[in-house]
Amino acid sequence: NSTNCPVDALAQTDTLLEKFCKEVLEGLQSKPKRLQSKYFYDKEGDRLFQQIMACPEYYLTDCEEEIFRNKTKELASIITSHSSPFDLIELGAGDATKSQYLLQYLADTQETFTYMPIDISGNILSILESRLKREINGLNIRSLEGEYFDMLGRAAELSHRRKVVLFLGANIGNMEPQAANAFCRELRARLKPGDLVLMGFDLKKHPKLILDAYSDRAGITSRFNLNLLERINRELDGEFNLDQFEHYQSYDPLTGACRSYLVSKTDQEVLVAGQPIDFRQDEIISMEISQKYDPEEITSMAKQADFMPIGYLTDSRNWFLDTFWQC
């Protein structure tokens, strides 16, 4: 089977690395070629994503931060309106810049809860954990490294309180719309009546604003995409020449799909984990979707997954929306 990894060249016991290898080879042997954006986030990818969030064109973080900074009390009151004790679980917590406002507020108002950040990057979790312990007095924190649902299962073993699940930063947009619907259904199936979800969506807006956010002038988004090829070189004995690929971004206002690609500049053969991968000049690798929604689509996504939308908050420009869904 040509998609099998030559695992003898790799650490046999390292199942994460084996999965990475298998999924990379499957993606590069598909037509069209694709890679999964969840693999962007190694140490260098984490660093580049921090830089993207600080780019003037990348409005998403500023918008959601504005909601969490200016509307902390409203957010907290929806969470605590159900008077039973809760734990806060954050899927794809990253550096938790936005949720930190909420955590601080809940800690200041004497709520007793455990914060369980889940992320695929152990590197970002350890940075996060030491910062939050330093900055929020007495915060109970239990980091969980791994894929969302594996770690949600682990969180359910550790917590017997009502669950409030945060899924912020428009992370849902990094799934194809059908996969996002399936994700919401699965999330609902794993929660119980009374549990709450707080989810962040980037809204449809002027196409140029969206396209600019993903093709910043400083070229950081381009490096962020190319870093996955570099990661493959580092971890899977890849032989990509980064100069032979370029970043291309598109946004389709009809569907709300904002997509990134890497384009091969020449005909070339690249070895990855010992397997030859052929590229034609101008052939693309599909890298990431950042889907944009309108409020009606968000409501119907909630309903098809059997959640009840109970409230939402937006930033002052109406560019970003955080919605509460009740189980």
Ligand code: AVI
């Ligand atoms: C993490 N995620 C929501 C980001 C986004 O906007 O899709 C990742 C990203 N890709 C390029 N820029 C930012």
